[in-house]
Amino acid sequence: MNVTVLLFASVADRAGTRRVELPCAAGDTVASVRDRLLERFPQLAAAVPTLMYAINEEYARESDPVPAGATLAMIPPVSGG
Amino acid sequence: MNVTVLLFASVADRAGTRRVELPCAAGDTVASVRDRLLERFPQLAAAVPTLMYAINEEYARESDPVPAGATLAMIPPVSGG
Amino acid sequence: MLIRVTPDELDTAEAIQAVGSPAAGAINVFLGVVRDNNMGRTVQYLEYDAYPSMAEKVMRELAEAAKERFGLEDCAVLHRTGRLEIGEASLLIAVSCGHRAESFEAGHWLVNEIKKKVPVWKKEVWEDGEAWVEGPESLGIQQAPASMR
Amino acid sequence: MLIRVTPDELDTAEAIQAVGSPAAGAINVFLGVVRDNNMGRTVQYLEYDAYPSMAEKVMRELAEAAKERFGLEDCAVLHRTGRLEIGEASLLIAVSCGHRAESFEAGHWLVNEIKKKVPVWKKEVWEDGEAWVEGPESLGIQQAPASMR
Numbered sequence: 001m002n003v004t005v006l007l008f009a010s011v012a013d014r015a016g017t018r019r020v021e022l023p024c025a026a027g028d029t030v031a032s033v034r035d036r037l038l039e040r041f042p043q044l045a046a047a048v049p050t051l052m053y054a055i056n057e058e059y060a061r062e063s064d065p066v067p068a069g070a071t072l073a074m075i076p077p078v079s080g081g
Numbered sequence: 082m083n084v085t086v087l088l089f090a091s092v093a094d095r096a097g098t099r100r101v102e103l104p105c106a107a108g109d110t111v112a113s114v115r116d117r118l119l120e121r122f123p124q125l126a127a128a129v130p131t132l133m134y135a136i137n138e139e140y141a142r143e144s145d146p147v148p149a150g151a152t153l154a155m156i157p158p159v160s161g162g
Numbered sequence: 163m164l165i166r167v168t169p170d171e172l173d174t175a176e177a178i179q180a181v182g183s184p185a186a187g188a189i190n191v192f193l194g195v196v197r198d199n200n201m202g203r204t205v206q207y208l209e210y211d212a213y214p215s216m217a218e219k220v221m222r223e224l225a226e227a228a229k230e231r232f233g234l235e236d237c238a239v240l241h242r243t244g245r246l247e248i249g250e251a252s253l254l255i256a257v258s259c260g261h262r263a264e265s266f267e268a269g270h271w272l273v274n275e276i277k278k279k280v281p282v283w284k285k286e287v288w289e290d291g292e293a294w295v296e297g298p299e300s301l302g303i304q305q306a307p308a309s310m311r
Numbered sequence: 312m313l314i315r316v317t318p319d320e321l322d323t324a325e326a327i328q329a330v331g332s333p334a335a336g337a338i339n340v341f342l343g344v345v346r347d348n349n350m351g352r353t354v355q356y357l358e359y360d361a362y363p364s365m366a367e368k369v370m371r372e373l374a375e376a377a378k379e380r381f382g383l384e385d386c387a388v389l390h391r392t393g394r395l396e397i398g399e400a401s402l403l404i405a406v407s408c409g410h411r412a413e414s415f416e417a418g419h420w421l422v423n424e425i426k427k428k429v430p431v432w433k434k435e436v437w438e439d440g441e442a443w444v445e446g447p448e449s450l451g452i453q454q455a456p457a458s459m460r
Binding site: 174175178182183184185186187188189190191192193194195196197198199248249251258260262263265266269270273 | 323324327331332333334335336337338339340341342343344345346347348397398400407409411412414415418419422
């Protein structure tokens with residue numbers, strides 16, 4: 001079972017990619033999937049303190065469960081407008 | 082020596098005209114010219130309490146002198162916008 | 163500074179273009195639009211009268227004052243005259259400035275001042291009659307010192 | 312309700328048309344525009360990234376909230392993405408309602424909320440470098456409870 005992780009702006013630049021497929025198991029949360037992402041891209045660690053997250057286009061907490069097949073977005077501080 | 086009096090909106094409708102030439106003498110004020118206008122158009126008397134005035138496109142007081150050849154506008158409460 | 167009293171349709175794109183500036187981060191546009199009702203009555207259309215030369219003069223003075231007061235880059239004020247149908251714009255204000263808060267404040271301040279001071283008048287036409295609106299915000303009604311009446 | 316994230320130029324006339332309503336007496340339009348300077352540095356152009364599907368979802372939620380909160384007739388929110396030159400509009404908000412005060416309040420409230428919540432990011436490009444702007448008003452910086460980070 002996989003989760004699709006989306007990266008944007010500075011986070012995408014640091015990772016060198018905008019989209020990563022990661023394995024996902026029962027019991028996974030936003031935090032556990034993010035930590036799995038950091039194992040592959042340790043250069044993203046500095047961004048974590050200001051990151052927000054969205055599961056299937058809805059803002060989510062670190063402790064929220066990640067359903068199988070979900071899209072999990074890493075959202076740096078927004079600066080639209 | 083004349084003064085050109087301009088009428089607008091409800092005041093123009095009541096007078097049946099938008100422009101009146103009135104005689105004007107040294108010592109004339111906004112109030113004295115207006116009273117001369119009322120002699121010709123007594124139906125405007127009801128409008129006087131809310132009228133404002135402008136001399137040559139500048140808001141003016143009743144006591145302000147009216148220079149020879151001036152344009153004096155009778156300005157009912159505005160409702161632009 | 164674009165200032166105009168005109169019987170022609172107001173062109174928002176023209177006003178936005180006119181206030182554009184490389185230093186502007188925010189543009190606020192206000193449109194006063196003919197509504198199909200007022201004070202509980204159904205409005206068919208409006209007819210605007212104006213003292214065009216003085217209206218433009220007062221609009222320009224207010225635009226200059228807003229520019230100074232809110233640190234605007236530029237400012238446009240246009241008022242339409244004649245017969246206006248429901249949905250048509252009678253008043254168009256555009257302001258440009260560095261940041262957004264001032265753009266909203268300046269636009270709001272300008273429309274309030276215009277309603278008090280610019281010599282323009284509207285007549286409401288209903289199915290069964292018509293009447294000139296004597297603006298409740300007009301200088302002559304509320305703000306003028308007695309000596310100005 | 313017109314909601315759109317797009318790489319194309321934002322069309323003010325389209326947004327005004329979209330929010331038009333016979334009951335609307337006021338339309339307020341806000342344009343966020345690319346400024347030639349920020350924090351004392353000269354900006355050459357901006358590059359906007361977005362999470363388009365979520366951005367449209369959040370913009371729609373905010374537009375619905377504004378409609379309810381300020382009694383709007385209608386509301387349009389458009390955000391542009393990609394490379395934007397100085398003077399081009401990145402954000403376009405249009406609101407229509409009965410009276411003017413609400414139109415200014417609603418437009419201002421909407422732009423504030425958009426700056427906090429909509430997943431869009433800008434990169435400033437200067438003569439001698441570039442950097443992603445991490446918005447000081449973003450939810451993640453100021454408003455989020457620690458548990459949301």
